Amino acid sequence: xxxxxxxxxxxxxxxxxxxxxxxxxxxxxxxxxxxxxxxxxxxxxxxxxxxxxxxxxxxxxxxxxxxxxxxxxxxxxxxxxxxxxxxxxxxxxxxxxxxxxxxxxxxxxxxxxxxxxxxxxxxxxxxxxxxxxxxxxxxxxxxxxxxxxxxxxxxxxxxxxxxxxxxxxxxxxxxxxxxxxxxxxxxxxxxxxxxxxxxxxxxxxxxxxxxxxxxxxxxxxxxxxxxxxxxxxxxxxxxxxxxxxxxxxxxxxxxxxxxxxxxxxxxxxxxxxxxxxxxxxxxxxxxxxxxxxxxxxxxxxxxxxxxxxxxxxxxxxxxxxxxxxxxxxxxxxxxxxxxxxxxxxxxxxxxxxxxxxxxxxxxxxxxxxxxxxxxxxxxxxxxxxxxxxxxxxxxxxxxxxxxxxxxxxxxxxxxxxxxxxxxxxxxxxxxxxxxxxxxxxxxxxxxxxxxxxxxxxxxxxxxxxxxxxxxxxxxxxxxxxxxxxxxxxxxxxxxxxxxxxxxxxxxxxxxxxxxxxxxxxxxxxxxxxxxxxxxxxxxxxxxxxxxxxxxxxxxxxxxxxxxxxxxxxxxxxxxxxxxxxxxxxxxxxxxxxxxxxxxxxxxxxxxxxxxxxxxxxxxxxxxxxxxxxxxxxxxxxxxxxxxxxxxxxxxxxxxxxxxxxxxxxxxxxxxxxxxxxxxxxxxxxxxxxxxxxxxxxxxxxxxxxxxxxxxxxxxxxxxxxxxxxxxxxxxxxxxxxxxxxxxxxxxxxxxxxxxx
Numbered sequence: 001x002x003x004x005x006x007x008x009x010x011x012x013x014x015x016x017x018x019x020x021x022x023x024x025x026x027x028x029x030x031x032x033x034x035x036x037x038x039x040x041x042x043x044x045x046x047x048x049x050x051x052x053x054x055x056x057x058x059x060x061x062x063x064x065x066x067x068x069x070x071x072x073x074x075x076x077x078x079x080x081x082x083x084x085x086x087x088x089x090x091x092x093x094x095x096x097x098x099x100x101x102x103x104x105x106x107x108x109x110x111x112x113x114x115x116x117x118x119x120x121x122x123x124x125x126x127x128x129x130x131x132x133x134x135x136x137x138x139x140x141x142x143x144x145x146x147x148x149x150x151x152x153x154x155x156x157x158x159x160x161x162x163x164x165x166x167x168x169x170x171x172x173x174x175x176x177x178x179x180x181x182x183x184x185x186x187x188x189x190x191x192x193x194x195x196x197x198x199x200x201x202x203x204x205x206x207x208x209x210x211x212x213x214x215x216x217x218x219x220x221x222x223x224x225x226x227x228x229x230x231x232x233x234x235x236x237x238x239x240x241x242x243x244x245x246x247x248x249x250x251x252x253x254x255x256x257x258x259x260x261x262x263x264x265x266x267x268x269x270x271x272x273x274x275x276x277x278x279x280x281x282x283x284x285x286x287x288x289x290x291x292x293x294x295x296x297x298x299x300x301x302x303x304x305x306x307x308x309x310x311x312x313x314x315x316x317x318x319x320x321x322x323x324x325x326x327x328x329x330x331x332x333x334x335x336x337x338x339x340x341x342x343x344x345x346x347x348x349x350x351x352x353x354x355x356x357x358x359x360x361x362x363x364x365x366x367x368x369x370x371x372x373x374x375x376x377x378x379x380x381x382x383x384x385x386x387x388x389x390x391x392x393x394x395x396x397x398x399x400x401x402x403x404x405x406x407x408x409x410x411x412x413x414x415x416x417x418x419x420x421x422x423x424x425x426x427x428x429x430x431x432x433x434x435x436x437x438x439x440x441x442x443x444x445x446x447x448x449x450x451x452x453x454x455x456x457x458x459x460x461x462x463x464x465x466x467x468x469x470x471x472x473x474x475x476x477x478x479x480x481x482x483x484x485x486x487x488x489x490x491x492x493x494x495x496x497x498x499x500x501x502x503x504x505x506x507x508x509x510x511x512x513x514x515x516x517x518x519x520x521x522x523x524x525x526x527x528x529x530x531x532x533x534x535x536x537x538x539x540x541x542x543x544x545x546x547x548x549x550x551x552x553x554x555x556x557x558x559x560x561x562x563x564x565x566x567x568x569x570x571x572x573x574x575x576x577x578x579x580x581x582x583x584x585x586x587x588x589x590x591x592x593x594x595x596x597x598x599x600x601x602x603x604x605x606x607x608x609x610x611x612x613x614x615x616x617x618x619x620x621x622x623x624x625x626x627x628x629x630x631x632x633x634x635x636x637x638x639x640x641x642x643x644x645x646x647x648x649x650x651x652x653x654x655x656x657x658x659x660x661x662x663x664x665x666x667x668x669x670x671x672x673x674x675x676x677x678x679x680x681x682x683x684x685x686x687x688x689x690x691x692x693x694x695x696x697x698x699x700x701x702x703x704x705x706x707x708x709x710x711x712x713x714x715x716x717x718x719x720x721x722x723x724x725x726x727x728x729x730x731x732x733x734x735x736x737x738x739x740x741x742x743x744x745x746x747x748x749x750x751x752x753x754x755x756x
Contacts, residue, residue, distance in 0.1 A: 007041055007077075010224065011079075013231065047060060059089050069089065073221045081095065081106040094107045096159075098158065098228065103229040104223045108180065115179060142167065149162050191585065209227070209256040261287075262286040271521040274551060276723065278551065279554055280522040281319075285320055288320060289324050292328055300331070304489045304492045304511070305495070306494055307495040310336050311657075314661055337507075338356075340448075341449075355439070356441055385709075386422055393446075393501065393503060402419055452507045452511055462485065490518075492512050494522070495678075498527060523576070526581070528573075529723060535577060537578060549585075552587060553590070556590065566745040594747075610643065614630060614650075627652070630669070630685070632668060635696075647668060679727055680729060682730045684724065684731070684733070685735065689740060695717035721741070
């Protein structure tokens with residue numbers, strides 16, 4: 001930030017992580033330091049001085065014990081690269097402009113080498129040599145012998161680190177280096193270590209962050225402006241990053257790949273995919289802020305930010321407020337998509353006071369209808385899915401249209417006579433709901449889609465008439481509203497896009513003009529936990545050529561990630577547009593412990609085991625964490641209630657996760673797997689991961705009778721467990737009783753305490 005003194009002071013990414021580890025008093029002194037420096041760097045108390053033998057690297061006093069290391073980019077332009085104890089200021093320090101990305105990189109070679117060699121504080125001391133000669137130990141093969149120095153440099157690896165990289169022989173040493181290496185160096189080495197080819201790394205890791213113009217290695221001022229130099233400059237951003245630890249960094253530091261996606265101009269709808277923890281929601285929030293910054297001044301809300309449920313919408317609103325304050329929130333409509341659809345319907349039909357019911361209630365109504373009719377030919381869940389996905393999903397308005405409707409992905413083939421029966425049952429079902437004063441959310445979405453599509457058609461007709469009239473302005477009013485007929489929004493951003501219904505997409509498509517930057521979608525079909533499979537192109541949303549994928553997880557450790565990916569098995573997932581999607585290249589540079597399995601003879605013993613584990617965590621004062629950062633997810637609501645009661649008997653408070661978020665503020669969070677989508681915790685416990693519960697026992701009965709539906713249900717069950725496992729930042733413990741879920745492979749081996 002440039003102040004009245006004309007001084008710009010920036011903080012380099014990763015320097016904030018280093019500062020977070022400092023004592024609280026030093027962090028407080030650092031805030032004072034950066035304010036004083038911006039006011040006048042030459043203040044006597046700062047003791048600004050150039051390091052010997054280096055014209056660009058300077059140090060300045062933070063307090064009696066600590067110094068800030070700064071690069072002087074230009075006369076009054078400074079970049080903080082580190083804050084060190086005064087005795088470490090003269091370590092072997094390396095900095096420069098990366099020839100591939102054009103960004104500024106900084107490395108403390110002594111710290112990196114200590115980390116790799118295991119000589120950091122707390123590492124085990126070396127044991128004295130035993131008397132007498134020892135047989136020579138076999139020399140392990142270095143990890144990166146298959147790639148030359150030139151190839152690694154072409155991929156963007158920091159050249160000063162090449163000698164250290166050549167010594168690496170274990171994954172632990174690699175992760176020690178990655179912790180302190182420049183970001184791209186770590187990502188490249190991890191990708192190569194995980195088996196990616198040189199060409200894949202060049203295209204997927206290096207290419208997206210490579211500079212598009214020639215790089216001058218001596219022009220640090222230009223380098224500071226490139227996306228690859230991830231910095232923050234304002235007091236507010238700096239304080240947010242340092243006070244909120246990793247949870248606050250998202251507001252200030254974007255990966256260069258994320259920044260490009262946020263700031264790019266798209267010629268139509270665009271989509272960003274990626275696995276859990278890759279920052280898709282962060283990209284969506286920053287995209288909203290970017291779009292708002294392009295708007296002319298005003299008080300309207302031309303940007304819509306939406307997602308599939310109330311809980312996530314509330315979280316998005318809160319985070320958007322954190323990101324940009326009331327000024328940003330004042331230009332954005334934040335709503336979950338069903339609430340948006342309901343508002344559209346009630347706006348058009350003020351007398352519609354029907355109660356909206358969820359899918360579970362709807363299936364119960366189908367079952368009641370079939371019982372009343374004495375009909376046992378059809379399964380109520382099959383009928384509900386046929387009605388929602390085909391009849392409502394394709395806006396089928398007549399029996400004749402239903403005879404012609406496509407049923408791709410529905411599996412069971414049905415003839416004309418069977419379609420006639422289903423149509424008659426569907427009509428009776430809607431009449432039943434009308435009598436009861438109820439409507440399903442699918443009906444609300446379908447009605448809202450019809451209303452908005454009609455509105456869009458009128459807008460387009462007016463535009464065509466104006467064009468035919470040579471551009472003359474004619475006043476056209478919306479029927480009965482005395483207001484200008486116009487699109488509801490200029491830009492629409494959708495989070496968790498994979499869980500929206502076809503009718504939702506039709507509604508959203510009609511709510512914004514078909515122009516540049518109209519729809520921006522983020523989501524991951526591997527995390528689809530509802531039954532809504534769509535092909536966006538068939539719904540008027542063309543994302544071809546405007547899709548991107550994030551592959552670096554910022555939340556989940558490598559150990560948890562490997563086990564979680566095993567849960568997905570060999571199942572094929574779609575890309576929302578008729579193709580397939582994979583998590584190829586999905587990776588993490590975070591290190592942690594292996595997931596732990598716990599087997600018990602029955603559910604009661606399992607609950608006691610969960611309570612014992614949490615009690616043990618609390619007893620370890622060095623690693624104890626607030627209970628709000630511990631979550632337990634289970635397959636059913638009944639199991640959640642039973643587990644909460646058991647924890648209470650052990651003096652452990654718990655908070656139930658409901659559809660609108662936690663029901664309270666203090667305690668371990670407990671809920672079904674559905675409830676944890678979009679959330680994250682330091683420690684996750686997955687309980688009841690037992691065959692017959694995950695997946696449900698009734699899913700197995702579909703294997704022979706309805707093989708397509710069986711595959712879909714099994715895929716959904718895998719996705720639920722995958723979502724639950726990837727909510728964790730530090731650790732995952734999996735509990736089961738009896739036979740474990742078939743989705744658990746050997747990486748979830750029974751390693752914890754057992755009740756057997």
